Amino acid sequence: xxxxxxxxxxxxxxxxxIALEVFIHALKLRHGYDFSEYSRASLKRRALExxxxxxxxxxxxxxxxxxxxxxxxxxxxxxxxVPVSSLFRDPEVFLRLREEVLPMLASWPxxxxxxxxxxxxxxxxxxxxxxxxxxxxxxxxxxxxxxxDYALERAAEGIFNRQNLPEYRRNYMESGGQARLSDYYxxxxxxxxxxxELLERVVFAHHNLVTDGxxxxxxxxMCRNVLIYFxxxxxxxxxxxxxxxxxxxxxxxxxxxxxxxxxxPVADRFELVSATDRIYRLKRDGV
Amino acid sequence: xxxxxxxxxxxxxxxxxIALEVFIHALKLRHGYDFSEYSRASLKRRALExxxxxxxxxxxxxxxxxxxxxxxxxxxxxxxxVPVSSLFRDPEVFLRLREEVLPMLASWPxxxxxxxxxxxxxxxxxxxxxxxxxxxxxxxxxxxxxxxDYALERAAEGIFNRQNLPEYRRNYMESGGQARLSDYYxxxxxxxxxxxELLERVVFAHHNLVTDGxxxxxxxxMCRNVLIYFxxxxxxxxxxxxxxxxxxxxxxxxxxxxxxxxxxPVADRFELVSATDRIYRLKRDGV
Amino acid sequence: MSxxxxxxxxxxxxxxSLEVLCGILEGLVSPTRLAVVVCLHTAxxxxxxxxxVLSRHSALPVIEAQESAAVAPNQVHVAGGGYHLLVERAxxxxxxAGPRIQYARPSIDVLFESMADTYRRRLAGMLLSGxxxxxxxGLRAIHRLxxxxxxxxxxxxxxxxxxxxxxxxxxxxxxxTPDQLIDAVRGISRLAR
Amino acid sequence: MSxxxxxxxxxxxxxxSLEVLCGILEGLVSPTRLAVVVCLHTAxxxxxxxxxVLSRHSALPVIEAQESAAVAPNQVHVAGGGYHLLVERAxxxxxxAGPRIQYARPSIDVLFESMADTYRRRLAGMLLSGxxxxxxxGLRAIHRLxxxxxxxxxxxxxxxxxxxxxxxxxxxxxxxTPDQLIDAVRGISRLAR
Numbered sequence: 001x002x003x004x005x006x007x008x009x010x011x012x013x014x015x016x017x018i019a020l021e022v023f024i025h026a027l028k029l030r031h032g033y034d035f036s037e038y039s040r041a042s043l044k045r046r047a048l049e050x051x052x053x054x055x056x057x058x059x060x061x062x063x064x065x066x067x068x069x070x071x072x073x074x075x076x077x078x079x080x081x082v083p084v085s086s087l088f089r090d091p092e093v094f095l096r097l098r099e100e101v102l103p104m105l106a107s108w109p110x111x112x113x114x115x116x117x118x119x120x121x122x123x124x125x126x127x128x129x130x131x132x133x134x135x136x137x138x139x140x141x142x143x144x145x146x147x148x149d150y151a152l153e154r155a156a157e158g159i160f161n162r163q164n165l166p167e168y169r170r171n172y173m174e175s176g177g178q179a180r181l182s183d184y185y186x187x188x189x190x191x192x193x194x195x196x197e198l199l200e201r202v203v204f205a206h207h208n209l210v211t212d213g214x215x216x217x218x219x220x221x222m223c224r225n226v227l228i229y230f231x232x233x234x235x236x237x238x239x240x241x242x243x244x245x246x247x248x249x250x251x252x253x254x255x256x257x258x259x260x261x262x263x264x265p266v267a268d269r270f271e272l273v274s275a276t277d278r279i280y281r282l283k284r285d286g287v
Numbered sequence: 288x289x290x291x292x293x294x295x296x297x298x299x300x301x302x303x304x305i306a307l308e309v310f311i312h313a314l315k316l317r318h319g320y321d322f323s324e325y326s327r328a329s330l331k332r333r334a335l336e337x338x339x340x341x342x343x344x345x346x347x348x349x350x351x352x353x354x355x356x357x358x359x360x361x362x363x364x365x366x367x368x369v370p371v372s373s374l375f376r377d378p379e380v381f382l383r384l385r386e387e388v389l390p391m392l393a394s395w396p397x398x399x400x401x402x403x404x405x406x407x408x409x410x411x412x413x414x415x416x417x418x419x420x421x422x423x424x425x426x427x428x429x430x431x432x433x434x435x436d437y438a439l440e441r442a443a444e445g446i447f448n449r450q451n452l453p454e455y456r457r458n459y460m461e462s463g464g465q466a467r468l469s470d471y472y473x474x475x476x477x478x479x480x481x482x483x484e485l486l487e488r489v490v491f492a493h494h495n496l497v498t499d500g501x502x503x504x505x506x507x508x509m510c511r512n513v514l515i516y517f518x519x520x521x522x523x524x525x526x527x528x529x530x531x532x533x534x535x536x537x538x539x540x541x542x543x544x545x546x547x548x549x550x551x552p553v554a555d556r557f558e559l560v561s562a563t564d565r566i567y568r569l570k571r572d573g574v
Numbered sequence: 575m576s577x578x579x580x581x582x583x584x585x586x587x588x589x590x591s592l593e594v595l596c597g598i599l600e601g602l603v604s605p606t607r608l609a610v611v612v613c614l615h616t617a618x619x620x621x622x623x624x625x626x627v628l629s630r631h632s633a634l635p636v637i638e639a640q641e642s643a644a645v646a647p648n649q650v651h652v653a654g655g656g657y658h659l660l661v662e663r664a665x666x667x668x669x670x671a672g673p674r675i676q677y678a679r680p681s682i683d684v685l686f687e688s689m690a691d692t693y694r695r696r697l698a699g700m701l702l703s704g705x706x707x708x709x710x711x712g713l714r715a716i717h718r719l720x721x722x723x724x725x726x727x728x729x730x731x732x733x734x735x736x737x738x739x740x741x742x743x744x745x746x747x748x749x750x751t752p753d754q755l756i757d758a759v760r761g762i763s764r765l766a767r
Numbered sequence: 768m769s770x771x772x773x774x775x776x777x778x779x780x781x782x783x784s785l786e787v788l789c790g791i792l793e794g795l796v797s798p799t800r801l802a803v804v805v806c807l808h809t810a811x812x813x814x815x816x817x818x819x820v821l822s823r824h825s826a827l828p829v830i831e832a833q834e835s836a837a838v839a840p841n842q843v844h845v846a847g848g849g850y851h852l853l854v855e856r857a858x859x860x861x862x863x864a865g866p867r868i869q870y871a872r873p874s875i876d877v878l879f880e881s882m883a884d885t886y887r888r889r890l891a892g893m894l895l896s897g898x899x900x901x902x903x904x905g906l907r908a909i910h911r912l913x914x915x916x917x918x919x920x921x922x923x924x925x926x927x928x929x930x931x932x933x934x935x936x937x938x939x940x941x942x943x944t945p946d947q948l949i950d951a952v953r954g955i956s957r958l959a960r
Contacts (some may be wrong), residue, residue: 009911012355015317017310017355017856022313026347030305041853041881042863060313060354070300082865090849098803206412209914228834228850257850257862284936296718301690304663328660328688329670369672377656512671515641515657544641544657544669 012058019060020044026066033077033147034210037234046080058074074150081148082229085122086167086272087160087181089224090256091174093277094126098176101251101279102134103161105219111140114218114245117226118144121155127222128176128198129184133177143216145207152204158194162187207236213282214245220248224255224278234263243269246282254278295553299345306347308329313353320364320434321497324521334366340366361437369516370436372409373451374468375458377543378510380564381413382463388538388566390422392506396429401505401532403496404513405431408481410443412460414509416471416484420464424488432494439491445481450473496525501532508533510544511565523552530556533569540566577761581696582645582661582688586712587684587705588615590732594752595702596631599650601756602761604633609645611661612754613685614652614706621654622717628652631681641669647766653680661687662760678708686712695720698762700755702726702744704736714744724748728762770954773785773915774889775838775854776801777882779875779905781897783925786894789946790826792843794956795950801959802838804854806846806878808871808901811906814847821845834862840959846873853881871901879905888913892957894939895919895947897929907937917941917951 021041027033035043054072057060065072088094103250105111112132118124124144131137146152160168165181185192207215209226215226221242227235243254244267252270254260260270260280275277297475307327314320322330334346341359343349352359361461374383392398405411411431418424433439447455452468459468472479494502496513508529514522530553539557541547547557560566587595591614602610614624620640629636632650639651645665653659658670659680668688675681682701686709689697699708699716703726717723723746730736730751742745750758776925780788785805795803801889807817814831825843832844836930838858846852852873859887861881875894879902882890892909896904896919910916921927923944933939943951 005913006911010887013887013912015355017884018313018317021316022309022350025312025563026305026309027348029308029906030302039853039855039861041855041861041884042865044884045853045863045877046865047880058351058355060351063309063313063350064306064347065344068302068307068345082863085864227326228862228864232835232880255864257847293718295692297720300694300719304691326660326662326668328668329658329672330660331691332660332670333672334683334686369670372671452594515669515671519642524600542671544654 014060016044017062019058020047021052023047023059023063024037025067026063026277027076031073035080037210037231038229041078046082050076051077077148078150081151082123085119086164086171087122088168088171088175092172092255093256094130094175096274096277096279097253098130098134100273101220102130102136106134106136108219109139111136111220112216112218112237113140113142113220113222114216115142116143116221118146118155118243119151121158122160124155124202124222125158125184125194125198128202130247132198133179140201141204141260142202144202145205145208146217147206147208149206156204158199160192162192165192182262209241210234213240216245217247218245218250219247220251222253224253227258228255233246239264239266242259243282248282249284250282252280252282271280291431298439303331303346303552306345307334310334310346310350310353318360324497325516326518328517331368333369337363337366342416348434364435365437368438372406372453373453373458374447375413375462376409378458378461380540380543382461383561383564383566384540385417385463387416387560388507389423393421393423393452395506397424398507399503399505400427400429400507400509401503402429402431403494403508403510405442406438407432408548409444410509410511411442411489412445412471412481412485419485420466422533427488430491431489432492432502434493434495434497436493439493443486443491449477449479452479468492479567496528497521501528503532504508504534504573505532506534506535507538509540511515511540513542514545515542523571526551526553530569535569535571537569539567539569577758579696580608580698580766582689582693583610583743583759584686584697584716585610585700586685586686586709587613588708588733588736589704589715590703594726594755595603597629597752597756598700598759599632601759602634603760603763605648606634606644606766608763609647610641610650610671611645611689612632612650613659613680613682621652625652633648639667641667643667644645653685655680658684660679660684661685661692663692665692676687676706676708678706681729682709689729689730690715690719691719692752693721698724699722700724701737701740703731703733706735706737709736710739710743713740713746717746722747726755727751758760770887770951771803771958773891773955774958775882775886776803776881776952776955777879777890777909778803778805778895779879780895781899781901781926781929783896787919787948790945790949791820791893791952792821792825794952795825795827796953798841799827799956800840801956801960802840802889803827803843804832804878804882806873806875807842807854813846816820818845820830823947830862835859836860837912840901846878851877852926853877854885858885858886869899869901871899876905877900883908883912885915886914888915891917892934892940893917896924896926899928900906900932902929903932903936906933906939910937910939915940917948919948
C-alpha cells in the first residue's frame with residue numbers, strides 16, 4: 001500500500017472530521033441549531049469555508065467563537081445552511097407551476113402556500129409575482145419559513161444583488177412571465193429592492209424542519225434544495241411532516257434533485273404530477 | 288429580584304457551562320476519554336485551572352488544543368482526573384488494613400490485590416511496604432490500574448517530591464510502620480525514588496472503570512477517592528464491577544467519604560468491616 | 575441590598591470565626607427555606623466535634639455535608655476536612671480530593687465559587703474572621719453573579735486578614751459587626767424562598 | 768506509483784476533454800471493483816445526453832450520480848449540472864446547491880476534495896483538458912492524502928490551462944498522453960479492489 005505523501009494531512013483530516021462533530025454539538029447545545037442530521041461532506045466544506053472567512057486555521061478553531069460570540073452565530077448558521085437561490089430558479093418548474101398547478105389551486109376559495117426553507121426569499125417573491133399575474137393574490141396566503149432568523153430578516157427586506165439581474169430576467173421569461181421583471185423591483189445602485197406590495201399576503205415565520213411540527217393546512221408546499229442536505233431519517237420525517245400539513249389534493253414541490261423515493265414511508269400517499277419538476281400531489285382518497 | 292452586578296459574568300458562566308459539555312464531548316470523540324459521567328462542579332474547576340495553565344482565556348479555548356494537539360491531551364486528562372494522593376494517606380485506614388485485613392488475607396494461599404485508579408502510585412508503594420512488613424509479598428500480586436497512561440508511567444517510576452516527606456513519615460508511623468520510611472526510598476536532590484524491589488509483585492495495567500469490565504479474581508480491591516467524582520449511575524456500575532471482581536470473602540476499601548450506600552444495588556452483597564474506614568467484605572454466602 | 579429572596583447562605587471563616595459563627599447560627603429563624611453551608615478550615619478529625627458545638631447554637635440541624643446529598647433547606651451543612659466541598663448545579667454536594675488551595679482543604683474559594691455558579695443572585699455569602707486570604711476570590715464570584723456579599727468588619731475580627739483580603743479585592747455590599755451579622759442572618763433566613 | 772489497490776477513480780475535465788474521456792472509458796476493464804466518478808462542467812440539461820454519449824464508449828453502465836446513492840463499483844457516475852457533487856465518508860453521493868466555485872457548478876475541486884477525504888490512498892485522480900483552473904486544488908488534496916494523481920500532459924490537451932494549473936500547484940505523479948491515460952485506466956480498473 002502506498003503511504004500518504006503528507007502524514008500531517010491525514011492526521012489533520014481525522015482531527016477535522018471529529019472537530020466537525022464537536023462543532024455541531026457546540027452549535028446545538030449553545031444555540032439550539034441542530035445540524036446533526038445534515039450530510040457531512042458538504043457541511044464540512046462549508047465549515048472549512050467559514051474558517052477562511054473568520055481567518056482561523058482549523059475547523060476546530062471555530063468552536064470557541066461558536067460558544068462565546070453569539071453575534072457570529074447567525075453568520076455561521078447562515079453560511080452552514082446554504083441560503084443560495086435566484087429569482088425563478090429552474091424556470092421550467094415555475095412554468096409548470098404557472099400553467100398546471102396554479103389553475104388547479106384556483107379551484108380552492110382560499111390558497112395557503114407554505115414555502116419551507118425560504119432562505120433569502122427569492123422564491124417568495126417569484127411565487128408572489130406569479131400569483132399576482134394569475135390574479136390569485138387576494139385569495140392566497142404565503143407562509144414563508146426558515147430556521148435561520150437572519151435569513152428571514154433578509155427575506156423580508158427583499159434586497160438582491162443586481163449583478164444577477166440578467167439571469168433573473170431570463171429565468172422570469174422562461175417561466176412564462178409576460179410583464180417586465182422591472183415592474184416588480186426598484187433598482188438602486190448595485191442593488192434591487194422587491195416591491196413591498198408583493199409581501200401583502202406573505203407572513204414570515206421561524207420554523208425548524210428538524211424539530212418543529214406541522215405548520216399549516218397548506219394547498220401548496222414548496223421546499224426546494226433543502227432535503228438534499230438531510231440524512232435519510234430526517235428526509236423521511238420531513239416528508240411525513242409535509243404530507244400531514246397538506247390538504248387532500250394539495251401539491252408538494254421539491255428541488256430538481258430531490259425525489260420522493262418509492263421507499264419513502266409517505267410515497268403511497270402522493271401521486272406524481274411531474275417527474276422532471278418534482279411535483280407531487282397528496283392523494284384525495286387519503287392514506 | 289436583584290440584578291447581577293456583572294451581566295457579562297453571568298453570560299460567561301452560561302457559555303462556560305456549555306463549553307464544558309462540548310469539551311467533554313471532544314475528549315471522548317477524539318481520544319476515547321469519557322468524563323461525561325463525572326460530577327460537573329469539580330470537573331469544571333479543574334478545567335478552568337487548565338485554562339490558566341495553558342494561558343488561554345476561556346474554558347472553550349481548550350477545545351482546539353484537545354482536538355489538534357495530542358501531546359497536550361495526556362496533560363489535560365491527568366489534570367482532570369485529579370491524581371493526587373500521598374504515601375499512607377489516611378493512615379488510620381492503613382493501620383486497620385495492617386492489623387485486621389492483612390491477617391485475614393493471609394489465610395489465602397495467593398493474594399490478588401486490585402488497586403483501581405492507582406494514579407501516581409502512592410498507594411501502590413504504601414501497600415507493597417505493608418505486604419513486605421507482613422511477610423506476604425511472595426504470595427501476593429498487586430494489579431495497579433488506571434485509565435490515565437501518563438499516571439501509570441509515573442506510578443511505575445515511583446518518584447515523589449521530598450517536600451512532602453514529613454507528612455509521609457508521619458503517615459507511615461501512624462499507620463503502624465515499625466521501620467524507617469527511608470529504608471524504602473533513595474533520596475536525590477528534592478526527589479525521592481521508591482525502591483524497585485517494592486514493584487517485584489506489582490503489575491501496572493490500563494483499565495478504565497467507565498468502560499472496561501471485570502478485572503481479576505481479587506481478594507482485596509482498593510479504590511479510594513475515585514467514586515466521589517462519578518455520577519450515581521456510574522458509581523453503581525463500578526460498585527457492581529467490584530462485587531463481580533472479588534472472590535467470596537474478599538475485601539473492598541473505598542475512600543473516606545465514599546459509602547456503599549444502602550440504596551446501592553450491590554449493598555446486600557457486602558458486609559461492613561469498618562464504617563469509619565469504609566472497608567467492606569463480599570459475603571461468603573454469595574448473592 | 576435587601577435581604578429577601580435568597581435560597582442559600584454560604585459562610586466561610588477561619589481563625590477566630592467560631593464564636594461569631596455560633597452567634598450567627600443563633601440568629602437563624604427556623605423553619606426557613608434557606609440552606610446554610612459553612613466552610614471553616616477544619617481538620618478532618620474535628621468535624622464531628624464541630625457539628626456538635628455548632629448544634630448547640632442552632633435551631634436548625636447541623637450536619638456534615640455528605641457527597642451527593644441535597645443542599646437541603648432548613649439545615650446547616652458543614653464542610654468536612656481533607657476534601658474540597660462543592661455544590662453542583664442540581665444543588666447537591668460534591669467532594670474533591672484534589673490538592674490544597676492556598677494551603678486550605680476544604681477551600682472557601684472552591685465552595686463559594688461553585689455555590690455562586692449554582693445559585694447566582696439567590697445566594698448570600700458571609701466571610702468572617704480568618705488569618706489568611708482564602709474566600710476573598712470566592713466572595714467576589716458571588717458578588718459578580720449578583721449575590722449578596724457581607725464581610726465581618728475587620729476591626730471586630732480577631733484575625734482581620736480574611737475580610738481585609740476581600741475588601742482589597744472588591745467592594746462587598748456590607749461590612750458588619752457580629753451583631754449586625756446576626757441581624758442580617760435573621761432577615762435572610764426569614765425572607766428566604 | 769503502482770496502479771494496484773485503488774477503490775475509486777475520479778476524473779475531472781472541461782473544454783476539450785470529452786474525446787479523451789471517451790478513450791479513457793474504453794480503456795476500463797469490466798467487470799471491475801473500481802468505482803468511476805466523472806465531473807465535467809456540464810450544464811444541467813445536458814446530463815442525459817452526456818451519459819448517452821459516454822455509454823457508447825464504456826463497457827460499464829454510465830449513469831448520473833444520484834443524491835444518497837452508493838458510489839458503486841463497476842459503474843461510471845457522472846455529476847449532473849447545477850449542483851456540486853460530493854462523496855460522503857460512507858461512500859454515498861451528496862449534492863450541494865451552494866454558489867458556483869470558480870464559476871463552476873459542479874466544481875471538480877469540491878468532488879475531488881471530498882473523494883480524497885473518503886478514499887485517501889485508495890483514490891486515483893485524473894485531470895484532463897480544460898480552459899480554467901478548477902480541479903487543481905482538488906487533485907493536490909488527493910496527492911496529499913496518498914492517492915495517485917495523473918494530469919493529461921498539457922501539450923496533448925486542446926485546452927491546457929487545467930492540467931497546467933495543477934502542475935503549477937504541485938508535482939502530480941504523472942503527466943500522461945491520451946494513450947498513456949488509457950493504459951493507466953486499464954491497469955487501475957484491472958487491479959482495483
